[in-house]
Amino acid sequence: MTEYPEIRSAREDELGAVGHLISQSFFHLGACEYLVPPLEDRLQVHTDYFTLLTEHANNYGRVDVIDDPAGNGLAATAVWFDYTREAPDPPNYDERLRALAGEYLDRFEALDVLFAAHHPHDPHWHLAFLAVHADHQEHGLGGKLMKRTHDELDALGVPQYLEATNANNVRLYRRTGYSDMEPFEMPLPDGTPFFRMWRKV
Numbered sequence: 280m281t282e283y284p285e286i287r288s289a290r291e292d293e294l295g296a297v298g299h300l301i302s303q304s305f306f307h308l309g310a311c312e313y314l315v316p317p318l319e320d321r322l323q324v325h326t327d328y329f330t331l332l333t334e335h336a337n338n339y340g341r342v343d344v345i346d347d348p349a350g351n352g353l354a355a356t357a358v359w360f361d362y363t364r365e366a367p368d369p370p371n372y373d374e375r376l377r378a379l380a381g382e383y384l385d386r387f388e389a390l391d392v393l394f395a396a397h398h399p400h401d402p403h404w405h406l407a408f409l410a411v412h413a414d415h416q417e418h419g420l421g422g423k424l425m426k427r428t429h430d431e432l433d434a435l436g437v438p439q440y441l442e443a444t445n446a447n448n449v450r451l452y453r454r455t456g457y458s459d460m461e462p463f464e465m466p467l468p469d470g471t472p473f474f475r476m477w478r479k480v
Contacts, residue, residue, distance in 0.1 A: 281348060281418060286427050289333075289342040289356070297342060297356050298330025304410035305329075308444050309471040314386045327379035328387070332407060335369040336360050340404070343427065345420050347412070354415040357424035358408040362399075363437060389468050397465050397475060399440050404432055406441040425455055433480050443474040452476050 289297055302325035305311045315321040336342050340360040347354045360366060369375070380387045398405075406428075411420050432439060441457065442465065443449045449459075453476075460475040467473075 283348055283354060283415075283418065283420065284346045286343050286345055286424060289337065289344045291337065293344075293353070294333045294337060294342065295326075295330050296353055297333045297344065297358070298328075299326045300353050300356055300412060301329040301333070301358070301408045301410040302326040304412065305408075305444075310390075310444055310467060310473065313467050313469050313471050314390065315383050320383075324379060324381070324383065328376075329408065331369060331372075331375055331379065333358050336407060339364075339366040340407075341428070343424055345415075345424065347415065353412065355411040355420035355424060356408070357406065357410075357421075357428065359428060360405040360407055362405055362440075363402040386468075393465055393467060393473075394442070397462070399460075399477065401438070403438045403440045403477075404428065406439060409441075421451075422455065429455070429478070436480050438480055439478040441476050443476055449474050449476070452478075 302311075302322050305325065306321060311321060311325055315324045333342055336358045340358070342359075343357045344353050345355040346352075376387055377384055406425070409421050409424065411418075429439065439457075441452065443452055453459075455478070457476040457478045460477050463474055465473040465475060
C-alpha cells in the first residue's frame with residue numbers, strides 16, 4: 280500500500296501547480312467541455328482560471344495539498360473558501376478573466392452568473408475544488424482531504440457547501456454527509472448541470 284505524506288498547506292509559489300492539477304483532473308468534465316470546447320485550448324485556459332481562484336482561496340480560505348510520495352509534484356488538492364466572513368472578488372477579476380478566457384469569455388461569465396444566483400447566503404465554507412491526479416486515484420486522498428477540514432469545521436459548528444459535477448461525485452459527497460439542496464440542479468446554458476449540496480454540523 281502506498282504511503283502518502285501528510286496533508287499540508289500549499290506554498291504561494293506552487294499555486295500555479297495546484298491550478299494545473301485541477302485543470303488536468305477536470306479536463307473531461309462536462310462543465311469544462313462547455314467552458315472551453317477545443318481540446319487544444321482547454322488545459323491552459325483552465326489552468327489559468329483555476330490558478331486565479333486558487334490564489335484567492337489562499338487568502339480567503341485554504342489550499343491543502345498532498346505530495347506525490349515519489350517526489351513528482353502534487354498528488355491531490357482541496358481548495359476551500361471561507362464564507363463566514365466578507366470575501367471580496369479576486370483583485371482585477373474582470374480584467375484577468377477577460378485576458379485568460381479570450382474567446383470563451385461569455386461562457387465563463389455565464390458560469391459566474393449561475394454560481395452567484397445559487398450560492399447560499401448562510402455562513403459556511405465552500406469546497407470549490409477537490410482534485411486527485413490520475414496516477415493517485417483510488418487511494419482515498421480526496422476523502423482524507425475533506426475529512427481534515429470537515430473535522431475542523433464541525434468542531435466550530437460551521438456547515439459546508441459544494442457544487443458536484445456529476446452523479447458519481449454526488450454519491451461520493453452523500454457518503455461524506457452532504458445532502459441535496461433545493462433547487463438541486465444548476466444547469467449551464469447548454470444544459471450541463473451542477474448539483475448543489477450542503478453539509479450540516
